[in-house]
Amino acid sequence: MSRQTEYQRRKIEAGLCEICGKAREEGQARRCKACAERYRQGKRDRRGSEPWQPGNRGRPPKGREPEALARKIEVMLSKLEGMEKGRRR
């Protein structure tokens, strides 16, 4: 195990952020909210992906936006309805 991995493991076990060492909030597995958001943004930049939009591919943001999930379900249902209509012809 590398020294970096050891350091990160120690921080995670102590309930701290593996990057900056500040306390993690409930529901944050490895990083504090600020570090997690920075990590995600960096990943989006590297991959060139856009934030999730209802009607696009991919799952809605996890659990935190019930409205977004409801909108996604609405879009899926309207698509299904369209398919049903297409079949009846």
Ligand SMILES: [Zn+2]
């Ligand atoms: Zn942090």
